[in-house]
Amino acid sequence: MSMIDIGAVLPTAMDELSDPRTPGVSEAARAVEERGLESLWVADLVLGDGTPALEPALTLAAAASVTRTVRLGFGVLSVPPRPAPWLAAQIATLQHLSDHRILLGVGVGGFPDSPLWQALGVPAKGRGRATDAVLDLLPPLVAGEEVRFPSAETSLRLAPPAPMPPLLVGGGERALDRVLRLGAGWFPSQLSPAALGAAVTRLRTRAEARGLPRPPVTVGGHLILGEGPSARLAHDTLVRQLVEEHGVPEEEATRAPMTARTPGELAELYAAYAEAGADRVVAGADNVGWMEQLDFVAEARALLPG
Known part of the structure; x- marks a missing residue:
């Protein structure tokens, strides 16, 4: 069985945090680390579909202050609305606060009408070009190199410098050109193990043809845990959203949710993703409380090797 890392998504949406059973960010971050998971992640809901939520960089700063070993991930940041110098300053600061534990998931943003x-x-148009422009500037800015901004007729050197964190490009197969150009990892979501395996094979074939190292793959998704009416409702709701809002073919949408009745079944699902080429799985549950899902995931992780 291939090795795979498992991450957890922190509770940052207001509907989660208003539930008295849900821990605050600091307590949740400590809980993830105490259960031995490899990473914790914050979704960019602020620039998502309008869901009220905490700002991701500040949330990860809070998580960094109460943890020591768990990796801290953006899953994923919408890049176009964030100017490169400001984003670089945030990333460098977080690297210092966390002792270089940041994982930088990035994307073009899927909700420009939010x-x-x-x-x-x-603007909604030109998001790909805007994303590429920012991502080209981030490494030298984070590293403290002098960067020229011709349009502003100025140069900028940020300090203190920091190592550029691992870059993970979110999106479907249309994002693979960006993955290969940047020498980054890939962060797709809502793919079944079978669909992921086929896509990873194509990605790694293209990387090998260019003489590039094997791109790491983190797969995201939605967990449906347990069984009964709440599980069935969560599954059907997610499938409908994938089909109606994201244009996913119904056959693939039906396979996309990560469903498991027991921690043993979830461990088998993690193993299937590992065999498909994933290096990490990051997913949050749609139908159970946050602490319940964390314990479920941690029990499943304990059944895997390593």
């Missing part, structure tokens, strides 16, 4: 995105005045 209220905050529109309030920032960022």
